[in-house]
Each structure stands twice: as C-alpha cells, then as structure tokens.
Amino acid sequence: MKDYEETIAFLGEWGPFQRLIFVLLSLSAIPSGYISLSMVFIADTPPHHCRVPSLNSSYGGLGYNLSIPTEELKGETILSRCRRYTEQEDSDSAYSYDTEGCVDGWVFSKERYVSTIVTEWSLVCNDSWKSPFTLTVVCAGLLVGSLFSGILSDRYGRRIIFFSSKAVKTICYTALAMSQSWEMFCALYFIIGVMDISSYCTAFILGSELLIKSTRETFGILGVGLSYATGYAVLPLFAFFIRDWRTLQIGLSLVGYLYIPLWWFIPESPRWLITQGRSQEAEAIIRAAAKRNGITPPEDIFQTEFSIDTKESSGQEKYTWRDLLKTANMRNITIINITIWITISLIYYGLSFNTSNLDGDPYRNCLISAATEFLAYAFLQFTIRYVPRRVILPFTLLLGGALLLLIQLVPAELSGLTVTLAMMGRLVVTGAYAFVYVYSTELFPTVVRNMGLGVSSMAARIGSGVSPYVAHIGTYNKTLPFILMGTISLFSGGLSLLLPETKNEKLPELISQVKPLQWCCYKKRSAEINSPDGDVQGSKLAPANQSNVGENSV
Template sequence: MRDYEEVTSFLGQWGPFQRLMYILLSLSSIPNGYVGMAMVFLADIPPHHCRLPFLNSSYGGPGYNLSLPTQEVKGEVILSRCSRYTERGALDAESIQSTERCLDGFVFSKERYVSTIVTEWNLVCEDAWKAPFSVTVFFFGVLTGSFLSGIISDRYGRKFIFFATMAVQTIFSVIQAASNSWEMFSVLYFIVGMGQIANYCAAFILGSELLNKSCRISFATLGVSLSYAFGYVCLPLFAYFIRDWRRLLLALSVPGFLYIPMWWFIPESPRWLLSQGRVEEAEAIISAAAKKNGITPPDVIFKRDDTAELMVTKCLIKVEIPVITLHLADAF
C-alpha cells in the first residue's frame, strides 16, 4: 500500500483542521487527570473518636477527655481514635479502666470536611482497609480497561469508543455519587476506572491517526500530557470549595457532559476506515479536512487496490498471532 502520510501530505502541517483536532482531543484528557486522584479528597480521614451516647455527640465535646483513653501519635497525645473506656457498672470496680472498641460508631471532626466516604460509612479502625482498597479496585478497572481498549477500538472504531468511554466515565461517576454503600461505591469505581483509561487511550490513538507526523509528536508528548496534568491542578481547587464528597464527585463529573458537542467536530480515523474497507468514508473525511484547510483535494485520494492490500495484511496478522503463540508454547 502507498504510504498514508505521503497520500495525505496535501493537507499541510498545522492547518485549521489539525489545530482543531489537536485542541479538542487534548482537552478531552482533562477529566482523566482528576478522576483517579479524586480519592485523595473523597476518602480523606478526618480526626475522630468513639461516639458516646451519654455525652454530647459533637466532636471534642465536653466530657470526652474523661471518657476516652489517650494515645500518642507523632509525639502528640490525643484521644484514642478506636477505643473507649468500658461504661461504669458494666464491670467490677477493679476493671473500670478497661477499654473496648467503638460500639456506638464514631464522631468525626468537620473542621476540614463536611463528609467523606470515610465519615459516611465509618471506614476507620477495623474497616480502615476499605478506603485504600477502593483505590486498588479503581486501578484493577484501569488494568482491565488497558487490555480491552485496543481490542474494542479496533472492532468498533476509534471515535465510537472515544465517546462511549467518555460517557461511561461521566455517567457512572454521577451514579457513584449516589452510592448507598461502600460496596456499591467500589463496584462503580471499577467501571469508572475502565472508562477512564479506555477514554485516554482512544483519544491518544485517534489523535495519532488523525494528525500528521509533526502534529502527532507534539500531541503525544505535550497535548494530552499537559491536559492530563491540568486536571490534577483543577482537583484541589474543586476540593477546596466543595467539602462534601457527593457534591464534589458530581462537580467533577459535570465537565464530562461539556464534551458532547465534540461528536460533530471530531471525525472517525481515516486509517481505521481504510482498514475496514470503507474507502468512501475515509475519502470524505480527508476531503472535508482539506476544505477546512483551504485546499482543493484530489478527485481520487485512495485506490481500492491499496485498501484491498491493507485488508489482506490485516487478516494475515490476525491468523499469524495464534500460530506464533502455538510455536512459543511448543518451545517451552
């Protein structure tokens, strides 16, 4: 097949079409940047101690210093976070100072947060492992999405998967904000993780195939990376002004809906269309890009023989993969 870069070289380097694709696909990585790191604020652990029903329920209320044991944390003596003295009358006089776990739940400080998932479901002490495990579940989703993104992108197209995974990331984040249990939150976070990495990969592939060599290098090294980093920068700003975890998660999800109009501006990858034998659609996209750059495209851009050759090569690759695997298995 003739070299794709050579065939489409008439489009130029940094025309309006290339600049638009560069900007839109780079901006799509902003939500990817803060989705994973949001747990730094969603699952933060405020100061806390045992709830005592017979005393004021507010954190640090009067009387708690006499009813709770103390512990030393980083050289500072504080009230115990996970134990309390056994109630008077429950045991004999010699064991009044014995301690027990927090049977009536916990009281959390609201100095920094109105609520987090930790305060929502008491993820402290015996259940302290659950908050970091939620992050592990998210990255299991990222791992799964990493394996699946390329396969489904080759099957259904770059553009469709790009927007489908963006919808998965956004919609399931909204549903996650309505979670009524830690288990539900974690399952949804797994799905969000799959959507997050699959969307990032789809944007990366789509940009690499739509842009020419010079644009592609800048897009891969600066465009998506800087946008991803900008997402990190935005996260603390959101968290500073929104101290409730449900509202914070909703606020972080809403920007995903702003990308819906991009459907009408970002085309499918002509390379992928050619690999599927859809020559007319590929030519239409290239012709539209040329007109946007103020260039008159040739009457015939891609030859059918070249496309047929590409299809044969693609089929051969698919057939050879299991054969190579079989030979490797025999070798061992």
C-alpha cells in the same frame, strides 16, 4: 507505492482541521486528571475517636480524655481512634481500665471536611482496609478497560469506543453521588475506571493517527498532558471550596456533559479504516479535512494499490492480543513495555497518593503536585524535539529514582527538603509517564496499536493498584515508600535502554515492520535479522518495499 503520510501530505501539518482535532481531543483528557485522584479527598480519613453517648457529640472535649485512652501517632499523642474505656454502672468510677471497641460509632473532626466516604460509612478501625481498597477497585476498572478498549477499538473503530465510553463514564460519575452504600460506590467506581481509561487511550490513539509528524508529538505531550494536568489542578480547587463529598462529586461530573458536541466534529481514524479495507470511507474523511483546510485534494487519494497488504487490510484477518507475542520483535517490545508501564504507574500514583503523608496542607500539596505536571510536560515538549527517544525515557527514570533515594538521607527536622525532593522526583517521573504514551504509540504497529497500548495500560493498573498500599506504608515509616519507589525507578530506567529508536521515523503499519531491540551499539548482521526467528520470516507477510526492515541495530 506511497505510504499513508506521504499520500495525505497535501493536507499540511497545522491547518484548521488539525487544530480542531488537536484542541478537542486534548480537552477530552481533562476529566481523567481528577477522576481517580479525587479519591485523595473523597476517601480521606479525618481525625476521629470513639463516640461516647453520655458526652457531647462534638469532636474532642475534656470529657473524652477520661473516657478514651491515648495512643501515639507520628510522634503525637492523640485519643485512641478505635478503643474506649468500658463504662461502669455500679461503681464510684464512671469508667474502668478495661477497653472495648467503638460500639456506638465514631466522632469525626469536621475541621477539614463536612463529609467523606470514610465518615459517611465509618470506614475506620476494623473497616479501615476499605478506604485503600476503594482505590484498588478503581485501578481494577482501569485494568479491565485498558484490555478490552484496545481490543474493541482495533476491532470496531476508535471513534465509537471513544464516545460510548465517555458517555457511560459521565453518567456513572453523576450517579456516584447518589450511592447508598460503600459497595454501590465501589461498583460504580469500577465502571468509571473501565470507561475512563477506555476514552483516554482511544482519544490518544485517535489523535495520534489523525495528526502527523511533529503535530502528533505535540498532541501527545502538550495537548493531552497539559489537559490532564489541568484536570488535576482543578481538583484541589474544587475540593477546597466544596467540603462535602457528594456535592464535590456532582460538581466534577458536570464537566463531562460539555463533551457531547464533539460527536459532530471528531471523525474516525482514516489509518484504521484503511487497515480494515474501507478506503472509500477513509477518503471521504480526508476530503472533508481538505475542504476545512481550504485545499483541493487530488482526484484519487487512495489508489487501489495503496492497500498495504491484501490479506491484512481487507479486514478478513482479525487481530487479537496473541499477535502481540507471535514474533520475536513484537514479543520483546510488548514484554518490555508492560514491565516499564507497571513500574512507572506504581511510582506515579504512589507519589500522588502519598501527598497526604507529607507535612503541610493537603490542598496545597496536591496543587504543587499538579504544578509539577505542567513543568514536566513543558520540559518534555522541549526535549522531545531534539533528544532521541532512547535517551529521554532512561534519563527521566534514572534521575527520578536517584532523587527519591536521596530522601532517606534527609534529617527528620528538614521536612521541607523532603517535600522538595519528593516533588522533584514526581516531576521527572511524570515526564516519563507522559512520554511513554508517545513512545509506545510509535513502537506498536497500526494493526495492533490500540491493543498494544491497551495491554500496556492494563498492565500499568497492576502498579497503580498496588500504589495505595505503598503509600500506606508511609503512615508507619515515611522514607520506606521512597526507597521502594526509587529502586523500582532505577530498574525501569535501565530496562528502557533496550527499546529501539523511533524519532523522526514513520509509524509502523504492520507487525512485520516492528523494530528489534537495541543492545548498546552492537549491530546484528542482516542474515541474522532475516533468520527464521526474526520478524521478517516469522511475521505476517511484509510488502516488497519493506523487505529491509530490521537491519537497524539490535
């Protein structure tokens, strides 16, 4: 019996149908590149001090030096951001030495921004926790979306979840510019986070299942990766010319409406349809693809006996997240993936949000940070063709950790070297973050692939939710965030050595086809693999031609 990829091999790998799917699904990742990272500018805190009604309301001025105490920040003496001297009415001196809070509000510098959410809702001093918490709210939305999008996509289909989440995300992103309070802003951004990761992960899975072999790899690295990097690179350009956060929000949201026509060009995943016992619908999609490619398909593409397993593919058995933990091999893959995703996400977003703590212009630093994404994806695309999966992930994480740990040895006066090492570390960690999407897609079987990727991505939001606070440490100690992230990267790199090799191998369809972990070069005996604790005996029924699965090294 032929497997799926052998059955549709007549389509070829790079016809008009594949090119269309590749381009459209890749471009759908552009908004994800700026949605969460736009908070670097939208929620930035400009220089500020207490407002004194008797003085000119413009920022700074000689009079403020007499009415506001000074404080030291990063070696520089500035006006206090949260305290002012108490005014005296019955005294020769206008101000006493006693201080009070900014009871009349704040004056914010407009040198860089016309407005941000911080200046509009005064998210400073006692409310300064709200700014990083806004990022945590976004990450919480990404976490929820990662979980439920996977479950819903595996249950109801990739296509419907992809388009519905993209539609809701675009509408809410537009409405965000009309927020009347910080609470309303957070509520909308939470929904945006849910929908953004839903559309991103589902597009990634949909493209991976519609494309095959080397095309799938190129899609995951260059297609989605470069589109995400493009969205990230567009962000500082938009932010540089649009300094008002509401106008910037509207400008960025308009991109989402360009994706409406995709509904008529992107089909459902035939792989998923087959696992649901809907072979006729899958065959109709393949025939339409063959027609677009100018190929005459066989008379009977998916024969009756093609069904992988009657019980599994008929749709009678519904899969849940518990299936990710039922068998030994599946459980090991899931737990290790979750751990690696948490650590990589923490490092990636920690370095991204930490750009404001680096010396130099934030727009330039953000653009350089985006440029590292392009370099990372280009390098990864080259290595992924020739280097085993079990080498790429550990190498990038271990190298990234080493570069970040070196920062603590750089003298304070060599700030340029610190920025260089930070950007180099971000470059290799970006490569690891992009690669882990491809690797995880190959590790999880079709019946729970989107769910597995969703749970891993959900776990990653724990890391991204913590990352704003890791970056916040940099306001007090510039090297401590790099020490923390470097150590975590080394740990994650060592853990990734346990994952099995998937290069040049067919995507697993069933849970019974999931590979065991690899411990160096040691190989388990076949009898051990087929023990009651292994996947062959402990999983759902495997087809006869897959009875030798699990005999690879463990």
